[in-house]
Amino acid sequence: MHIIVCIKQVPDSAQIRVHPVTNTIMRQGVPAIVNPYDLYALEEALRLKDRYGGRVTVLCMGPSQAEAALRKALSFGADEAILVSDRAFAGSDTLATSYALAAAIRQIQKDMAVDLVFSGKQTIDGDTAQVGPGIARRLGLQLLTYVSKIEGIDVEKKEIVVHRRAEGGAQILKTRLPCLVTILEGVNEMRFATMGDMFRAARYPLKVWDKDAAGIEDIEKVGLKGSPTVVAKVFAPQPRAQKAERIETQTGAPADLAVTLLAKLFTRYPHIEREIRKQAG
Amino acid sequence: MTAEAPSTTPAKKPAGRRRVEFDPRLAAYKGVWVFIEHEHNRVHPVSWELLGEGRKLADRIGVELAGVVMGEPGAATRDFCSEAFHYGADLCYLVEDPVLAQYRNDPYTSSLTALVREYQPEILLLGATTLGRDLAGSVATTLGTGLTADCTGLNIDMENRSLAATRPTFGGSLLCTIQTLNYRPQMATVRPRVMQMPERNTDRTGRIVEQRIALAEADIMTKVLQFIPDANQEQARLEYADIIVAGGRGLKRPENFQLVWDLASVLHAEVGATRPVVQAGWVSAERQVGQTGKTVRPKLYIAAGISGAIQHRVGMEGADVIIAINEDPAAPIFDFATYGIVGNAMQIMPALTEAFRQHLATAKLAG
Numbered sequence A: 001m002h003i004i005v006c007i008k009q010v011p012d013s014a015q016i017r018v019h020p021v022t023n024t025i026m027r028q029g030v031p032a033i034v035n036p037y038d039l040y041a042l043e044e045a046l047r048l049k050d051r052y053g054g055r056v057t058v059l060c061m062g063p064s065q066a067e068a069a070l071r072k073a074l075s076f077g078a079d080e081a082i083l084v085s086d087r088a089f090a091g092s093d094t095l096a097t098s099y100a101l102a103a104a105i106r107q108i109q110k111d112m113a114v115d116l117v118f119s120g121k122q123t124i125d126g127d128t129a130q131v132g133p134g135i136a137r138r139l140g141l142q143l144l145t146y147v148s149k150i151e152g153i154d155v156e157k158k159e160i161v162v163h164r165r166a167e168g169g170a171q172i173l174k175t176r177l178p179c180l181v182t183i184l185e186g187v188n189e190m191r192f193a194t195m196g197d198m199f200r201a202a203r204y205p206l207k208v209w210d211k212d213a214a215g216i217e218d219i220e221k222v223g224l225k226g227s228p229t230v231v232a233k234v235f236a237p238q239p240r241a242q243k244a245e246r247i248e249t250q251t252g253a254p255a256d257l258a259v260t261l262l263a264k265l266f267t268r269y270p271h272i273e274r275e276i277r278k279q280a281g
Numbered sequence B: 001m002t003a004e005a006p007s008t009t010p011a012k013k014p015a016g017r018r019r020v021e022f023d024p025r026l027a028a029y030k031g032v033w034v035f036i037e038h039e040h041n042r043v044h045p046v047s048w049e050l051l052g053e054g055r056k057l058a059d060r061i062g063v064e065l066a067g068v069v070m071g072e073p074g075a076a077t078r079d080f081c082s083e084a085f086h087y088g089a090d091l092c093y094l095v096e097d098p099v100l101a102q103y104r105n106d107p108y109t110s111s112l113t114a115l116v117r118e119y120q121p122e123i124l125l126l127g128a129t130t131l132g133r134d135l136a137g138s139v140a141t142t143l144g145t146g147l148t149a150d151c152t153g154l155n156i157d158m159e160n161r162s163l164a165a166t167r168p169t170f171g172g173s174l175l176c177t178i179q180t181l182n183y184r185p186q187m188a189t190v191r192p193r194v195m196q197m198p199e200r201n202t203d204r205t206g207r208i209v210e211q212r213i214a215l216a217e218a219d220i221m222t223k224v225l226q227f228i229p230d231a232n233q234e235q236a237r238l239e240y241a242d243i244i245v246a247g248g249r250g251l252k253r254p255e256n257f258q259l260v261w262d263l264a265s266v267l268h269a270e271v272g273a274t275r276p277v278v279q280a281g282w283v284s285a286e287r288q289v290g291q292t293g294k295t296v297r298p299k300l301y302i303a304a305g306i307s308g309a310i311q312h313r314v315g316m317e318g319a320d321v322i323i324a325i326n327e328d329p330a331a332p333i334f335d336f337a338t339y340g341i342v343g344n345a346m347q348i349m350p351a352l353t354e355a356f357r358q359h360l361a362t363a364k365l366a367g
């Protein structure tokens, strides 16, 4: 079983601050992390490896610093790591990214057949959930998104059965390998890195592929040129014109505050009272 | 993350407008389409919300609004077309085939891309649901066009007649407007409840354009073995709830979250929560409201011990009335709530529950 896991290095958006005056992103000191959603994909791949044997290759497209994300993945037990990095990729949107990653996966396949490609549900910076489906389409792989559970793999028949989160329930799907699976968040818990793997990860000779090594055939399809979407403007959310009306009473006692609030609410918004009555039956 | 770093985040591109010569061939693409999503005989309401929004866009550029209905042959599938007319569509493209009985990526992607190639819409909208995101990503890649995910606003840039799709970026702290300049169709997904539900007008009708596709079950590699409906349907309920009581980290301890449930039960409301509370395991992930949770649009949203961070706010500011209880008078939630009570949620919540209970009881007696 050879599984490729696509991981992205992202800024820890919990720590991103917007400059209050200029509305620009203050990136200084914001740590880069492995996209949290991708760790569920990695753990699921490692579990399949534990179950069926095989190899896990982690693949990342990004600047040279993204090496850190790959080493992190190695420390959890990934077998091999490849960084796809080239200035030509700068400004790639999801369409261009899936083109570059699909090309790299074809290259990997030349050395060893690939049974499964995993990706996270989405990234916390791009947040589009499109790169996975994009890669599947480009490689002609069956696509299984929002997978919450891998029921099992029939290695002989090359078939996989998964639970997929759909609206209002779970779809149980069976398909043929190779296929692309995007893993839902929260479905597993990442294992602890072992000392041995941490040492190995630190010393591991990463493969870094430029556009040629990654097998990019059409340079027009990556970077800004290969990206149909254009950011026309970035701006701060509109502050609401009006601040909250403060509910205050003489005593400040909770019961008084509550009664005062209800009186104001139901006078100004009779439809809310109607709604509450409707719900209450 | 530097500006020249390879990235997939559109916002990292220079924020200026890139000048692109308009390809005259693109003028052949006309009309606004909305994909009508249905499963288990029920259309997802996001499709009607999108028809409402699509209507505005179509009127702005003076074109027709079409619904795209795909499913197994039969009256149910056709009824969805009539419904689409009631919600504002001028016409519907209808693909009926047994292979489309349940959603699967492959046959849906090939059918939708075939339709787009044949009839060339300039704008194609889908719901940002699990189904819609799955389908939109595949269709956009197959067509080689741009797709803007999870938009919170759609508009037309009249200067170049293109779709201006606005979405949160950088963890919700900023918004960005994205355009697909030299590719058609321009695709976007929008989350349920972001757009308003249009009026349903049963007098409206439209025409149906039927399209055959040649797909054999034997050629489709993915099979649906089973569908297991959720035991608790709370997933769908929260987004469409009319009254929501939500709690945040200000409640301090998991036991105190009971105060939220207590008030909700008096109001027959749904319960929502902030992300830290979900991550701490106080309530299930289905109840998270916000950028990485649900977008809600209730008539009344009561927020207890919630700071009002932008990532939470984007999920609930569409509420008609917001009541905030927070002990910090400077909490951001007071900047956009309707009513604010500065105080300890552990004392205010029981008082509020009691006041609502009494009000409902007396009114019942009076009525």
Ligand SMILES: Cc1cc2nc3c(=O)[nH]c(=O)nc-3n(C[C@H](O)[C@H](O)[C@H](O)COP(=O)(O)OP(=O)(O)OC[C@H]3O[C@@H](n4cnc5c(N)ncnc54)[C@H](O)[C@@H]3O)c2cc1C
Residues within 6 Å of the ligand: A013, A014, A015, A124, B171, B172, B247, B248, B249, B250, B251, B252, B273, B274, B275, B276, B277, B288, B289, B290, B291, B292, B293, B294, B304, B305, B306, B307, B308, B309, B310, B311, B312, B315, B325, B326, B327, B328, B331, B343, B344, B345, B346
């Ligand atoms: C990429 C990204 C996505 C995110 N997505 C979401 C999302 O979808 N949804 C979401 O909610 N968050 C999301 N967040 C997190 C968000 O930024 C905030 O951290 C979160 O909303 C804060 O939750 P809170 O208000 O419960 O907690 P806090 O920010 O800790 O606020 C607690 C509040 O309670 C008040 N308080 C304390 N004690 C009391 C008391 N006794 N009585 C009354 N008030 C009290 C405090 O004054 C404070 O204002 C996201 C963050 C990132 C980076």
Ligand SMILES: Nc1ncnc2c1ncn2[C@@H]1O[C@H](COP(=O)(O)O)[C@@H](O)[C@H]1O
Residues within 6 Å of the ligand: A006, A007, A008, A009, A035, A037, A038, A059, A060, A061, A062, A094, A097, A101, A118, A119, A120, A121, A122, A123, A126, A127, A128, A129, A130, A131, A132, B007, B008
């Ligand atoms: N630059 C990248 N390198 C490797 N994998 C990526 C990259 N960008 C996106 N992915 C994968 O695609 C998934 C969806 O990303 P997105 O479409 O940006 O939300 C992520 O969870 C990753 O698994």
